[in-house]
Amino acid sequence: MTETFKLSCFERSLWLSFSGFIAIAxxxxxxxxxxxxxxxxxxxxxxxxxPANSEKQPPQN
Structure with a gap:
């Protein structure tokens, strides 16, 4: 079983703004x-x- 790495909206905006800051600099x-x-x-x-694994996985019960 693999865990997926999920970012919250806030974390995603931090990473995007950080990369934008570096790009501008x-x-x-x-x-x-x-x-x-x-x-x-x-x-x-x-x-x-x-996600890297784009295949559909069966639901786990």
């Missing part, structure tokens, strides 16, 4: 290639919206 410094650093934060924020 990186762009302000003039290094657009540095935006790759925001990818892990976006993946964490969106991880429970798109």
């Amino acid at each position: 990186v762009l302000a410094e003039g290094h657009p290639e540095g935006l790759i650093i925001t990818i892990p934060f976006l993946l964490i924020a969106l991880s429970d919206l798109y």
